Amino acid sequence: xxxxxxxxxxxxxxxxxxxxxVRWCPGCGDYAILAQVxxxxxxxxxxxxxxxxVSGIGCSSRFPYYMDTYGFHSIHGRAPxxxxxxxxxNPELSVWVVTGDGDAMSIGGNHLIHTLRRNIDMxxxxxxxxxxxxTKGQYSPTSELGKVTKSSPMGxxxxxxxxPALALGAGGTFIARAIDRDQKHSMEMIxxxxxxxxxxxxEYYQNCLIFNDGTFxxxxxxxxxxxxVLKLEHGKPMVFGVKNSKGLRLVGSQFEVIELNxxxxxxxxxxxxxxxxxxxxxxxxxxxxxxxxxxxxIFYVKDEPTYExxxxxxxxxxxxxxxxxxxxxxxxxxxxxxxx
Numbered sequence: 001x002x003x004x005x006x007x008x009x010x011x012x013x014x015x016x017x018x019x020x021x022v023r024w025c026p027g028c029g030d031y032a033i034l035a036q037v038x039x040x041x042x043x044x045x046x047x048x049x050x051x052x053x054v055s056g057i058g059c060s061s062r063f064p065y066y067m068d069t070y071g072f073h074s075i076h077g078r079a080p081x082x083x084x085x086x087x088x089x090n091p092e093l094s095v096w097v098v099t100g101d102g103d104a105m106s107i108g109g110n111h112l113i114h115t116l117r118r119n120i121d122m123x124x125x126x127x128x129x130x131x132x133x134x135t136k137g138q139y140s141p142t143s144e145l146g147k148v149t150k151s152s153p154m155g156x157x158x159x160x161x162x163x164p165a166l167a168l169g170a171g172g173t174f175i176a177r178a179i180d181r182d183q184k185h186s187m188e189m190i191x192x193x194x195x196x197x198x199x200x201x202x203e204y205y206q207n208c209l210i211f212n213d214g215t216f217x218x219x220x221x222x223x224x225x226x227x228x229v230l231k232l233e234h235g236k237p238m239v240f241g242v243k244n245s246k247g248l249r250l251v252g253s254q255f256e257v258i259e260l261n262x263x264x265x266x267x268x269x270x271x272x273x274x275x276x277x278x279x280x281x282x283x284x285x286x287x288x289x290x291x292x293x294x295x296x297x298i299f300y301v302k303d304e305p306t307y308e309x310x311x312x313x314x315x316x317x318x319x320x321x322x323x324x325x326x327x328x329x330x331x332x333x334x335x336x337x338x339x340x
Contacts, residue, residue, distance in 0.1 A: 174198060174301045
């Protein structure tokens with residue numbers, strides 16, 4: 001008898017492109033992120049039918065329509081809750097939540113923090129354009145203090161959320177940041193997020209061409225990005241600038257910039273450790289500091305048991321101790337019980 005061996009089908013980006021017309025504004029950063037996800041997913045070794053993409057409400061939340069996978073366009077802020085249910089019901093799924101700064105940080109904030117603290121094995125991509133785009137340009141929970149918008153004509157009085165710091169405070173086990181226009185680096189972050197067993201949170205800096213154009217221009221413009229972006233790499237010195245001519249050293253609990261020109265050398269530069277939560281918190285606080293570079297990459301990663309694994313372990317223990325039980329018998333049983 002000849003044994004038949006089925007070879008896995010090699011997939012490409014085309015296998016993840018749906019037949020739906022992409023309806024974002026021309027030049028929107030969402031196009032770049034969509035392309036990156038479509039390019040990465042064929043390389044993850046996951047059967048196509050096991051991908052699930054869940055979104056909330058907002059420009060970014062049209063994402064499931066454009067992916068040729070299973071998807072769920074849910075309600076405002078509730079994507080993490082629906083994704084949690086799907087993952088618990090079917091742990092074999094590769095679950096991806098696509099959300100925005102308004103969807104995740106405002107009406108969905110509660111669902112986000114509880115998903116992070118539970119450490120459910122899913123990947124959250126939060127598109128942060130620091131504005132409400134779908135509703136035409138109101139300030140969002142991540143808009144800068146003093147931001148002039150349609151809903152804050154004299155400048156926003158709200159102090160903005162700092163997404164990596166929020167995720168760290170909620171007990172997240174994988175926190176990273178990427179920039180829409182940096183394709184190579186962003187794809188590396190997506191792969192690392194997928195490889196993490198637990199909740200992965202990536203904050204995506206994404207340009208809104210219509211209502212907040214250029215809010216991240218210093219991080220993407222060729223003339224300024226070298227001086228403005230700090231790419232975090234585990235075990236490597238925190239260097240930046242043209243030809244990595246600058247670095248960060250830690251003085252107490254604060255970072256300061258040093259010039260690698262003789263007075264300081266590479267040995268004086270602080271080395272990144274993605275497993276150090278205290279360091280991650282310090283780095284997250286650089287988000288709104290004008291005179292220091294903006295960190296991108298992995299802030300923090302830690303291995304912890306996942307919620308769905310513990311749930312199924314409890315179910316198995318209950319079945320082992322008491323048997324599978326009967327729903328019909330439960331319905332027909334007495335309507336009284338004893339609490340011991």
